[in-house]
Amino acid sequence: MLHSLSGRAETLMQARLLAELRDHGPLSRTELGERLDVSRTTIGAEVGRLTEIGLAQETGPAASRGGRRSTMVDLADDIRFVGIAIGASRLEVGVTDGRLAVLATEQVVCDIRQGPDVVLGTAMAAARRLLDDADVAQPMGVGVGVPGPVDFSRGAPVAPPLMPGWDGYPVRDTVGRELGCPAVLDNDVNLMALGEQHAGVARHARDFLFVKMGTGIGCGVVVGGALYRGVNGCAGDVGHMQVRGDGRRCVCGNLDCLEAYAGGSALAVDAAAAAADGRSPELAALLAERGRLTAEDVGVAAARGDLVATTLMRECGQRVGEVVAGLVSFFNPGLIVIGGRVSGLGHALLAEIRGAAYQRSLPLATGNLPIVLSDLPDHGGVVGGARLVSQDVLASPVPRRS
Amino acid sequence: MLHSLSGRAETLMQARLLAELRDHGPLSRTELGERLDVSRTTIGAEVGRLTEIGLAQETGPAASRGGRRSTMVDLADDIRFVGIAIGASRLEVGVTDGRLAVLATEQVVCDIRQGPDVVLGTAMAAARRLLDDADVAQPMGVGVGVPGPVDFSRGAPVAPPLMPGWDGYPVRDTVGRELGCPAVLDNDVNLMALGEQHAGVARHARDFLFVKMGTGIGCGVVVGGALYRGVNGCAGDVGHMQVRGDGRRCVCGNLDCLEAYAGGSALAVDAAAAAADGRSPELAALLAERGRLTAEDVGVAAARGDLVATTLMRECGQRVGEVVAGLVSFFNPGLIVIGGRVSGLGHALLAEIRGAAYQRSLPLATGNLPIVLSDLPDHGGVVGGARLVSQDVLASPVPRRS
Numbered sequence: 131m132l133h134s135l136s137g138r139a140e141t142l143m144q145a146r147l148l149a150e151l152r153d154h155g156p157l158s159r160t161e162l163g164e165r166l167d168v169s170r171t172t173i174g175a176e177v178g179r180l181t182e183i184g185l186a187q188e189t190g191p192a193a194s195r196g197g198r199r200s201t202m203v204d205l206a207d208d209i210r211f212v213g214i215a216i217g218a219s220r221l222e223v224g225v226t227d228g229r230l231a232v233l234a235t236e237q238v239v240c241d242i243r244q245g246p247d248v249v250l251g252t253a254m255a256a257a258r259r260l261l262d263d264a265d266v267a268q269p270m271g272v273g274v275g276v277p278g279p280v281d282f283s284r285g286a287p288v289a290p291p292l293m294p295g296w297d298g299y300p301v302r303d304t305v306g307r308e309l310g311c312p313a314v315l316d317n318d319v320n321l322m323a324l325g326e327q328h329a330g331v332a333r334h335a336r337d338f339l340f341v342k343m344g345t346g347i348g349c350g351v352v353v354g355g356a357l358y359r360g361v362n363g364c365a366g367d368v369g370h371m372q373v374r375g376d377g378r379r380c381v382c383g384n385l386d387c388l389e390a391y392a393g394g395s396a397l398a399v400d401a402a403a404a405a406a407d408g409r410s411p412e413l414a415a416l417l418a419e420r421g422r423l424t425a426e427d428v429g430v431a432a433a434r435g436d437l438v439a440t441t442l443m444r445e446c447g448q449r450v451g452e453v454v455a456g457l458v459s460f461f462n463p464g465l466i467v468i469g470g471r472v473s474g475l476g477h478a479l480l481a482e483i484r485g486a487a488y489q490r491s492l493p494l495a496t497g498n499l500p501i502v503l504s505d506l507p508d509h510g511g512v513v514g515g516a517r518l519v520s521q522d523v524l525a526s527p528v529p530r531r532s
Numbered sequence: 533m534l535h536s537l538s539g540r541a542e543t544l545m546q547a548r549l550l551a552e553l554r555d556h557g558p559l560s561r562t563e564l565g566e567r568l569d570v571s572r573t574t575i576g577a578e579v580g581r582l583t584e585i586g587l588a589q590e591t592g593p594a595a596s597r598g599g600r601r602s603t604m605v606d607l608a609d610d611i612r613f614v615g616i617a618i619g620a621s622r623l624e625v626g627v628t629d630g631r632l633a634v635l636a637t638e639q640v641v642c643d644i645r646q647g648p649d650v651v652l653g654t655a656m657a658a659a660r661r662l663l664d665d666a667d668v669a670q671p672m673g674v675g676v677g678v679p680g681p682v683d684f685s686r687g688a689p690v691a692p693p694l695m696p697g698w699d700g701y702p703v704r705d706t707v708g709r710e711l712g713c714p715a716v717l718d719n720d721v722n723l724m725a726l727g728e729q730h731a732g733v734a735r736h737a738r739d740f741l742f743v744k745m746g747t748g749i750g751c752g753v754v755v756g757g758a759l760y761r762g763v764n765g766c767a768g769d770v771g772h773m774q775v776r777g778d779g780r781r782c783v784c785g786n787l788d789c790l791e792a793y794a795g796g797s798a799l800a801v802d803a804a805a806a807a808a809d810g811r812s813p814e815l816a817a818l819l820a821e822r823g824r825l826t827a828e829d830v831g832v833a834a835a836r837g838d839l840v841a842t843t844l845m846r847e848c849g850q851r852v853g854e855v856v857a858g859l860v861s862f863f864n865p866g867l868i869v870i871g872g873r874v875s876g877l878g879h880a881l882l883a884e885i886r887g888a889a890y891q892r893s894l895p896l897a898t899g900n901l902p903i904v905l906s907d908l909p910d911h912g913g914v915v916g917g918a919r920l921v922s923q924d925v926l927a928s929p930v931p932r933r934s
Contacts (some may be wrong), residue, residue, distance in 0.1 A: 353755050495762070527648075
């Protein structure tokens with residue numbers, strides 16, 4: 131018989147309660163008791179303590195289910211998290227409530243190659259504007275994503291390609307100090323995977339992959355509901371897996387990396403070549419119109435029926451599908467979500483990815499395997515950042531300064 | 533303050549205590565208290581209960597560390613597990629003690645294509661001989677491995693290629709009924725990975741891969757110390773990942789699967805061709821001597837300086853290394869263990885695997901990544917089977933019939 135909770139058991143119980151409220155709240159005391167498999171008395175006591183320290187609140191009577199009427203419980207409605215998604219050429223800062231609904235965001239064009247002082251300065255300014263506008267004195271935590279490998283325990287990028295000046299820079303501690311709250315740093319793809327898990331198509335998936343197709347290509351790996359980072363924090367680096375090719379050299383120095391063919395940069399280069407040598411009239415027209423071509427222009431030209439653009443898009447999808455097939459064989463996930471800017475090329479691209487992946491994988495592994503586009507085109511990184519730091523903050527509930 | 537353990541908390545404590553004794557025993561009460569982070573009084577009470585139900589025993593005073601002398605605790609010395617490793621052409625049955633030391637084994641040549649009645653009958657007869665010889669009335673559990681995909685929750689093979697008659701056969705329940713004890717079924721590679729984790733080179737690894745090179749090629753995936761099976765139980769099916777090739781068709785129907793070049797069967801076919809057309813004098817001599825060639829003969833001929841055999845072995849290693857490189861990029865493991873019959877080709881093969889894997893992977897992921905040969909050439913599957921069922925049995929301690 132459990133007479134009283136030890137300190138550690140109580141912390142664990144409170145953490146689970148807060149996570150339930152974040153992901154499924156508001157909930158009645160009765161529902162909380164059912165979800166945590168403890169008595170309503172215990173729930174009442176814990177909710178009382180969490181209310182005292184400013185993390186939870188009671189919001190009135192629950193709808194009757196017969197019997198004694200229960201009370202609704204929610205996270206304190208003044209809890210705020212900050213998510214910061216730093217990309218290669220732009221960054222997004224957002225403020226969320228305790229349940230990670232995005233209340234306000236700001237996107238800023240900002241080249242990561244300007245280095246951490248400029249980029250983080252820009253992000254901090256945006257965060258302060260948003261917090262001031264929302265009258266938030268003190269966010270409960272900030273989660274930051276950067277487009278490169280991260281030493282999660284140190285909170286710093288590690289040898290990130292294409293990010294001069296960022297190697298070893300204490301991003302986590304800098305941002306935490308600036309905003310005066312707990313901070314975490316991870317790579318952008320992991321944040322997007324968490325965002326998808328919290329608010330997107332992966333909401334009920336325990337073992338899934340999130341493949342980000344952007345300037346580069348990366349993969350977030352979720353095992354048993356939690357991010358799997360690998361022993362050095364660089365799991366999911368699928369952009370440099372080898373695909374069939376003609377010996378094209380990648381920026382990493384190796385030959386025939388996926389990214390060298392299917393990354394956004396590679397697509398843009400291929401598109402420019404096709405525009406320049408007259409093979410693609412539509413891409414040439416777009417180039418003349420805009421001065422430069424992006425991966426998205428390949429989709430535009432393909433939609434206008436351009437043969438070369440269509441071929442580029444199909445080959446991109448086939449190569450991604452080839453790698454996805456290998457991941458399916460190795461990892462046997464329950465869901466694969468395709469996201470990122472280049473995934474905006476849409477369902478024709480998705481069809482190629484699926485075709486290649488299903489063809490090469492075991493029927494047992496693909497029988498019930500959905501391969502779908504992200505339905506969180508916006509704010510995925512912001513929600514993921516908020517989610518990541520909320521996991522830390524809610525796992526060790528402490529009284530809030532207020 | 534923790535006054536008393538609830539039933540569930542007590543079960544959990546006992547399970548952790550038993551697992552510590554299995555993996556690190558015998559241990560003094562003091563050491564157990566430190567490992568489990570509880571008081572010596574609590575340990576004393578739990579050891580008393582486990583002794584009563586026949587799972588643990590006290591074995592005398594521990595060596596003095598100063599202060600009050602502690603008592604040594606061990607698993608009951610009459611605990612026995614059975615491990616059964618069924619391969620394509622032979623099977624091994626072994627009996628272990630509670631700490632999974634192999635006490636006796638029997639290997640039997642037995643073709644899996646004879647179907648479950650014959651093969652399981654052979655295995656059961658061997659198990660009974662071993663148990664009778666050792667005077668074991670009642671093993672505590674039996675773990676079985678088969679060379680094909682398994683539905684772990686149903687305890688049956690699922691559409692296993694090259695195993696006619698086994699699809700859906702209730703192997704777990706049949707074996708458990710025959711031996712009168714709890715049983716589990718998994719694929720052979722997962723068992724070998726567990727064996728390596730318990731008694732081999734992966735003993736302290738939390739996130740590692742075990743690549744089995746046998747007739748086929750498969751991979752055991754361990755995440756956070758536990759087997760990762762994927763959502764359909766077919767994670768680690770790396771034999772059908774695509775490699776660079778000349779369009780060779782695999783038994784699975786796809787082109788250029790790893791196994792179609794580097795599996796033991798493929799090597800044997802390549803060796804026979806080189807012997808037949810006169811390219812390889814050493815392989816021809818071995819063929820004349822033995823009547824047929826195996827993958828191991830490639831190693832023998834290579835050791836004698838045969839150029840074609842050496843090339844076959846190197847190409848095998850390069851292709852395995854190519855796939856391993858992809859797994860490193862995706863999974864960022866802390867250790868890769870290469871095992872199975874074909875890995876007996878030895879260090880020259882390993883050098884090729886390493887060369888290809890290190891060349892293609894991120895420095896961050898390979899900086900501290902050992903790629904090593906299994907040091908458990910024998911009994912790995914038996915130990916793994918015993919380990920797998922011991923996890924179940926020790927997790928829910930119940931009084932033993934005796």
